[in-house]
Amino acid sequence: MDVVIVDDNEINVTLLRHLVKAIEDTKAITFTDSAAGLQYCLENDPDLVVIDYMMPPPDGMAFIQAFRAHPGRKNTPLLMITANQDAEVRHRALTLGASDFLTKPVDKNEFRARATNMLLLRKSQKQLADRAAWLAEEVAKATNEVLVRERETIIRLSKAAEYRNPETGAHILRMANYSQVIARNLGLSEADQTLLLDAAPMHDIGKVGTPDHILLKPGRLDPEEMDIMRQHASIGYDILKGSPSPLLQKAAVIALTHHEKFDGSGYPNNLKAQDIPIDGRIVAVADVFDALTSERPYKKAWPVDDAVKFMHENSGSHFDPVCIEAFFRNWDEIMAIKNRFTD
Template sequence: MMMEMRVIVIDDAEINVMLLCRLLGKLDQCCAVSFTEPERALQWCAENVPDLVLVDFMMPRMNGVEFISAFRKIPSCVDIPILMITANDETAVRYDALEAGANDFLIKPVDKVEFLARSKNMLALRKNQRLLENRAAWLDSEVQKATAEIKAREQETVLRLSKAADSRDPETGAHILRMANYSKLIGANMGLSESQQQILLDAAPMHDIGKVGIPDHILLKPGKLSPEEFTIMKTHATLGYQILAGSQSEIVQTGAQIALSHHEKYDGSGYPQGLVGNAIPLFARIVAVADVFDALTSERPYKSAWPLEKAVEFLREGSGQHFDPVCVDAFLLDWDKVLEIRERYKDDKNELGGLGSF
């Protein structure tokens, strides 16, 4: 594999720089970059990564050891090989250079054969290092691809599982798409991170998964439920949690939390646990707003859709009682996007489409 190797040469004597660069020209795929001022060399290294550094010890203003210390502080240059060239054979200088980060030494006057051999060996080590770095980057890319594929399959499974519950419910598939995107929008307006918003988008469709365990004569009843029937209907929150709890998937774990708590009310009058205020999990508080708004504004065989203004009024009136006021405000903060989601995921489209992103 052909790979150009960049070597920087630092020496305050122009003649020494020229001689070293000429010698480096004898090495294959070697490109020499020279400096007579170590400060300029450091500036170059801050923007470029060399493959080998040849630095003289005795230089004005900044000697070789000082240069090496500064060079090693550049994050991308921590492992770059350094060959220090010095006329000083004192062990103290060598110890200081090794402590600063030098890898090898050459004593002046430089022997050409030794110089080329040492440079060639150090460049070979650097080349192997670069190959390993490239391999690691490739492996990381492959892992990311595989993870993305797993995530996509997980999202599809979650969506189809949510659709299975919806198939027994008079709600439509577009409902779960709208309420999931409404939930993500609320999360975004509340300042949640991109990863939290994505988890919310993926997990929100599972909110009513427990309805698979509700008898048809109750689930599909067009009229008002009796107190006994409503008691059974309320069990869908606990059933949903039981179906989803214990999963190794973060998305499904979040879905379990939402399924259990999205019917809790901010004032404590909800079910199944009667949680109050911030004791209700945040994602469940968010989904409660998104779910109710979409249910109110959607037409069903047994009811007409509410006008948007009436649904907004309902949310505002329920703020602090049914709903978390912060979640209500976040939902209404970007009304244009609410309308955009509503238009994109109409009831007659996207029955099995992706959850999208806003």
């Protein structure tokens, strides 16, 4: 363990160096220039600092103050050696952060005992810090494993829905990545962007509860069939709600609200404007654009220019204008996503 000795008297430094060497598993690093010693202690991480009180600037008090003010030096043991018997000096040094005192002339047995105790304390501090770091790493691993399992659940449920849904897996990837672009341009945090990317594929999970003759109908749905189709938003919410998982919580909100419209004419709850959660407003833009530009059994894909016109024309009615602006802000990136995930 590293013991730094700072004393402007070379004889004192030599004596203290020999006393430190007598302690098992220690290395003495010595300075007769207190400024150089302080600089070393700030740039390195000593296990024990032994300093003299009376030194040219910085003296022992100034040394302690600067040392303790440095990040990561709050708990490093610091032993002050002084010939001053004044209680006020000791009180001030303790207030500034000295761990213990020795009075000159230094008794070698007392020094060895005090230094050894401080080094044992330092060793325990390091072991505790290492244990804390290990625990933090293990918690991070466990948390990541949970997130991986959650993402796998999302993917598998989304795939299950695909078997009954004319939409493709590429649609899910495109609309999820479109959603992430919008979220980023809206200034959402990276964590929220990632959560949205992972949750968006679940937006139509409720279609597992839609009868095949409606879900797979090649023509336009009649009013009664449309009412049944629209139930998929509530069904999806019922499937996903109540989970302690932030991912599934967000997926539930998206499933319920991605068919709401900015003017209040959407479903299932006729929410309007800011009453629609931001994730629902984002996914509404991403989902409709990709649906328009993708081929389905019941329709041909729209030309991109026609879809762009539709999105702009419905800004403020179907779509949140802010989300529309965020969607088109990085148009090259949107087109790159479209071309990357092909049906």
